[in-house]
Amino acid sequence: MSKPAAASRSSYPHFLAITTRWMDNDVYGHVNNVVYYSYFDTVVNEYLIRAGVLDFERGETIGLVVETHCNYFAPLVFPERVEAGLRVTRLGTSSVRYEVGLFKEGSDEAAAHGHFVHVYVDRVTRRPVSLPDALREALEPIRVVTGTAAD
Template identity: 45%
Template sequence: MSERLARDERRKDFLWWTKISSRWADCDAYGHVNNATYYSWFDTALTLLAIERGILRAPGQTSIGLCISSECEFLAPVGFPETVDIGIRLGRLGNSSITYELAIFGEAADRASAVCKFTHVYVDADTRAKVSLTEGQRSAMRDLVRL
């Protein structure tokens, strides 16, 4: 997924994990989870990671990450009831941006049901001017970079 989203992502390729359970309300008229819900799940997983790693809501934090691009490929349906695993890795840890690569897996599946890429650029919370990631932010995320 580093340049283009890959259709054959496997569990072993991701480095941080969380679980999310589908709800009846997540399903559309076709009986599977609606595409907009996948983005909500990806955003929830990404926010949990950022809070856990201290790059969101850190004391004295003056920068915020804004999503400047995202893309998703839907590879297999997810239904209700189902619990999915969401894996995250970093495709790129830049000077002022982070590209996150995420995938949704059914609990017993080795192949992804959906793959997604988000790029966040860090800006000053007040002025919205682009800023460099702090060394603390970089070190908190460095182990998630896919080599």
Template identity: 45%
Template sequence: MASSKHLKSRTRQDYPFMLEYRTRWSDNDMYDHMNNSVYNYLFDSVINSYLIEHCGLHPPTSAQHPLMAHTHCDYFSAMSYPRVAELCLRVNKLSKSSVVYEVALFEKHVEQVKAVGEFVHVFVDRATQRPNANGMNDQLRTGLEKLLVDESRSKL
């Protein structure tokens, strides 16, 4: 993952997919900002929304499904209800059976990124809970390739 300083300079244009989320009263914690656990919930939601809509994933029945292997988040500034979040998604690395996602959370109508997270999924067979010898299926891979960002180009 890139340095915090580099991540803090991310813009919406660095991400090929975006999903809006209207914050809820229950997202706030006693400090009157969105609770840290909600960020992970939102990151998981945008990733799974993309997988369902663009990669053919059907969570209850798909032969392959993602298992979380790693998660990380850098927080830059707070957000709270009743704001609208814009969740932006990209793929930084795509391997045979795994994918490294980067998710940025922006507040609608605010330029600066609020948080950037990293999620790593390993795709496993439903029956064995192990990666398939042939890797992820073609439909998953093709959908994820559309989000793949060449990090060397994005630093220019």
């Protein structure tokens, strides 16, 4: 299995600047791999909240992460700013595949690229539900058609 190439900035229609923190670095002097997933979560949820389609306290529908993956290409370190690019590459009946590129501020090539899949479920029963129309509409502007899941 070969590693995909790093994605470019132009592959992502939405960006969020994230300030690294001292605690993000590990003993090897770079951002620890588990923190990258926190950045993924941050850019996705920021987008959903600003679009008005995520009410994490009272919403009837919630997204549960059922799959994650990340490829690392270059280290990120404190005190760099990270620019997280976001796109949607699949809108299913009850699931969404979000892809995130993490860029050193001003860099055109991703330091990391990954994805996670949300399955949307009823908050109470935890059974899958169809994506609400408002969510589908909010995701359409960042939807990108790719040749492969890692493009």
